[in-house]
Structure formats: C-alpha cells, structure tokens
Amino acid sequence: GPKVLQIPSHQIIDMGQMVTLNCDPVSNHLYFYWYKQILGQQMEFLVNFYNGKVMEKSKLFKDQFSVERPDGSYFTLKIQPTALEDSAVYFCASLGVSQNTLYFGAGTRLSVL
Amino acid sequence: GQQVQQSPASLVLQEGENAELQCNFSTSLNSMQWFYQRPGGSLVSLFYNPSGTKHSGRLTSTTVIKERRSSLHISSSQTTDSGTYLCALERGNNRIFFGDGTQLVVKP
Numbered sequence: 731g732p733k734v735l736q737i738p739s740h741q742i743i744d745m746g747q748m749v750t751l752n753c754d755p756v757s758n759h760l761y762f763y764w765y766k767q768i769l770g771q772q773m774e775f776l777v778n779f780y781n782g783k784v785m786e787k788s789k790l791f792k793d794q795f796s797v798e799r800p801d802g803s804y805f806t807l808k809i810q811p812t813a814l815e816d817s818a819v820y821f822c823a824s825l826g827v828s829q830n831t832l833y834f835g836a837g838t839r840l841s842v843l
Numbered sequence: 844g845q846q847v848q849q850s851p852a853s854l855v856l857q858e859g860e861n862a863e864l865q866c867n868f869s870t871s872l873n874s875m876q877w878f879y880q881r882p883g884g885s886l887v888s889l890f891y892n893p894s895g896t897k898h899s900g901r902l903t904s905t906t907v908i909k910e911r912r913s914s915l916h917i918s919s920s921q922t923t924d925s926g927t928y929l930c931a932l933e934r935g936n937n938r939i940f941f942g943d944g945t946q947l948v949v950k951p
Contacts (some may be wrong), residue, residue, distance in 0.1 A: 763939070767884075773929065773941045786938050819884050830878060832931070832939060834886035 736822050736835035737804075744843050748810035751823030751838045755805055761825035762805045763832070764797065766790060768818045776820075779805065788836040809840075817842045846870050846933055849942035850933045856949050864904040866930035869911065874934045877904055877915050880944065889928075891914070896907040920949045 735754040743749050755762055764776040777787040779797055794813070799805040806823075811818055819837040866875070874893040878886045878921045890897050890904040892913065899902050902922075906913040917924055927944040934940070 772943045775939065775941075778938060821886065831886065831888050831891045834878070836885035839884075
C-alpha cells in the first residue's frame with residue numbers, strides 16, 4: 731500500500747543545535763501533518779500543512795519549529811535551536827484529497843542531549 | 844478537555860480470547876479512524892469508519908455517531924495482536940485528535 735517515508739529513523743544531537751526531520755509523503759497527497767509522541771505518552775498534534783501553508787498548529791509547535799515543503803521535495807520539520815524537551819518520536823502523516831485514510835510514517839526518534 | 848477518550852487503558856488477554864476496545868468522543872466529527880501502533884512505534888491504519896460497521900478479518904469496527912462512540916472488536920486474539928490501539932477523530936480543517944490508546948497484551 732501507500733507509504734510515508736521518514737528520514738532518518740533516529741537522530742541524536744546536542745541541545746542548541748538545529749535538526750531537520752524529513753518526510754516523503756504519499757504521492758498525490760495534499761495534506762501533511764507532524765505529530766509528537768514522548769515515550770509512553772499520547773500522540774500530540776503539532777501542525778498541519780496544505781498548499782504550502784500552515785493550516786493549524788498546536789501550542790506544542792513552538793517558535794523554534796518550522797515546516798515547509800519546497801516543490802517536489804520532502805515535507806520537513808525543522809527545530810532551531812533544539813531543547814531537551816524536544817526529545818520524542820516525531821511522526822509524519824499525509825492525507826489525500828478524498829480524505830479517506832491518514833497514512834503515517836514509521837517515525838523519527840529524536841534524542842536531544 | 845480531552846476530545847477523545849479510550850478505554851480500557853490496558854488489557855491483558857489469553858490467546859484466543861476476544862477484546863472490545865472503546866473510543867468515546869465529546870465533539871462532532873467528520874470521520875474517525877482506528878490505528879494499530881506496533882511495539883517500537885510505527886502506525887498502521889486499521890479502519891476508516893465514520894459510521895456503521897466494518898469488518899476486516901478478525902477485526903470489526905462499529906461507529907455510532909449519535910452516541911459519540913466507536914468500538915474495535917478483536918476476535919480470537921493472537922500474540923501478534925499485542926500493541927497499542929489508537930482511535931483518532933477528524934474534525935473540520937483536517938485537524939485530527941488522538942486518544943491515549945489501549946495497550947493490549949496477548950499472552951500465549
């Protein structure tokens with residue numbers, strides 16, 4: 731079936747550094763999401779993105795966060811600078827125009843030291 | 844407050860037993876979906892079920908909109924069913940809310 735690819739699967743960085751998480755959504759999908767899940771806790775909505783714009787973002791989507799999808803490339807989540815509390819698994823998801831099924835990537839585990 | 848509540852929070856079964864997982868939502872919805880999260884984190888979509896009953900193998904999902912609930916029934920559970928089951932509802936503006944999940948452990 732359709733797949734959402736996330737690169738890398740695991741990223742370890744020092745606090746204060748910049749990190750970019752990459753997501754290759756399902757082709758022809760138009761709605762993109764990032765979610766954050768701290769180990770053992772609920773999956774939390776961060777942001778959704780459509781037509782080159784942020785549609786909605788949660789309180790967890792701090793000023794240090796940004797998203798973009800330059801034409802034909804990855805949908806990215808950038809954190810600059812990172813903080814210890816940013817350590818979590820970040821899931822990317824995409825949704826087609828028919829808005830039938832949300833497809834998730836396998837997640838990127840971010841460890842901020 | 845939380846818009847999606849799942850119960851039970853955790854469930855332990857012997858292989859072969861059935862499971863009934865519940866999802867209650869406090870708001871109106873455009874759609875709802877059940878996911879399975881493998882130990883280790885990746886998510887698999889089980890059902891897109893905004894209303895009515897759907898079947899897939901040993902799984903059955905029933906959503907009753909006017910009662911604001913959805914259930915996931917697993918029959919003849921297997922050890923490979925162990926993991927976390929998440930329900931998610933979608934409201935307007937394509938915003939999707941997740942429940943806390945049900946942690947299922949199926950023992951051999």
